[in-house]
Amino acid sequence: MTDFETILLERKGRVGIITLNRPKALNALNSELMREVVSAVEELEKDSEIGAILITGSDRAFAAGADIKEMQPKSYMDVYLDDFFAAWDRLAAARKPTIAAVAGYALGGGCELAMLCDILIAADTAKFGQPEIKLGVIPGIGGSQRLTRAVGKAKAMELCLTGRNMDAEEAERAGLVSRIVPAADLLDEALQTATTIAEMSLPVAMMAKEAVNRSFETTLTEGVRFERRVFHSTFATEDQKEGMAAFVEKRPPVFKHR
Numbered sequence: 280m281t282d283f284e285t286i287l288l289e290r291k292g293r294v295g296i297i298t299l300n301r302p303k304a305l306n307a308l309n310s311e312l313m314r315e316v317v318s319a320v321e322e323l324e325k326d327s328e329i330g331a332i333l334i335t336g337s338d339r340a341f342a343a344g345a346d347i348k349e350m351q352p353k354s355y356m357d358v359y360l361d362d363f364f365a366a367w368d369r370l371a372a373a374r375k376p377t378i379a380a381v382a383g384y385a386l387g388g389g390c391e392l393a394m395l396c397d398i399l400i401a402a403d404t405a406k407f408g409q410p411e412i413k414l415g416v417i418p419g420i421g422g423s424q425r426l427t428r429a430v431g432k433a434k435a436m437e438l439c440l441t442g443r444n445m446d447a448e449e450a451e452r453a454g455l456v457s458r459i460v461p462a463a464d465l466l467d468e469a470l471q472t473a474t475t476i477a478e479m480s481l482p483v484a485m486m487a488k489e490a491v492n493r494s495f496e497t498t499l500t501e502g503v504r505f506e507r508r509v510f511h512s513t514f515a516t517e518d519q520k521e522g523m524a525a526f527v528e529k530r531p532p533v534f535k536h537r
């Protein structure tokens with residue numbers, strides 16, 4: 280297992296847990312943290328014993344944004360030639376289900392990182408926002424696109440143009456988070472959800488994820504056609520045979536993740 284400086288990586292059962300760990304900077308996302316998260320995600324994607332990836336921060340902050348101190352001296356050419364922050368696309372491309380467990384601040388790149396995950400579970404202390412405009416920039420890790428798809432144009436515009444935060448209640452009402460839990464229970468609840476998913480058939484969970492994500496990229500007719508083809512292909516898995524046999528035989532399924 281790799282050693283990391285800015286994150287912690289642990290495995291609990293079939294769940295890989297990545298904890299952002301730059302407490303003095305409220306988990307601000309610098310390049311090193313980005314590289315480490317991407318490398319941990321790659322490690323977990325390759326690990327056949329892992330069925331879901333959970334990303335979390337601290338009680339005070341999931342992440343308070345991209346690291347402003349790191350960005351401040353950069354020129355246009357620096358960020359353009361580096362394709363600054365493009366490596367985060369690797370997380371969006373993860374094939375295993377990903378869950379963000381958010382307490383405290385999820386601002387700017389922090390909100391965007393949470394939105395790169397498939398499911399977002401919020402503590403009642405969570406605060407979401409895209410305050411980049413206050414710094415003279417705009418969201419750069421997909422915030423203007425993913426927030427708009429999640430909460431609609433009016434609220435996304437308001438958040439991106441005023442930089443105001445929304446609390447967990449507002450985020451849940453708007454459809455950004457799947458549910459809110461008391462801060463003290465966040466990790467347990469998120470781990471339970473991740474474990475439930477990780478115990479399903481891995482290839483079928485990957486297919487379900489791919490099908491839901493397809494809805495953001497295509498028309499309804501093409502999306503439904505895609506879903507049907509993938510549905511048909513689940514019948515090629517051993518786990519479909521096992522899942523249906525277990526139902527008929529009134530016993531819990533034992534998935535082989537094949």
Ligand code: CO8
Nearest residue numbers: 303304305307343344345346347348363364387388419420
């Ligand atoms: N970057 C660097 N350091 C940070 C950041 C950050 N985003 N956020 C907090 N910190 C540091 C503070 O500087 C402080 O460090 P120090 O003690 O050395 O001064 C420490 O964390 C604690 O922060 P505060 O003292 O400010 O704590 P408060 O509780 O008073 O305030 C806030 C908490 C409200 C979260 C406040 O820290 C804040 O407003 N942070 C900045 C939030 C922000 O603007 N985020 C957006 C950043 S821009 C961004 O994410 C763009 C993404 C797209 C880039 C893509 C490029 C291609």
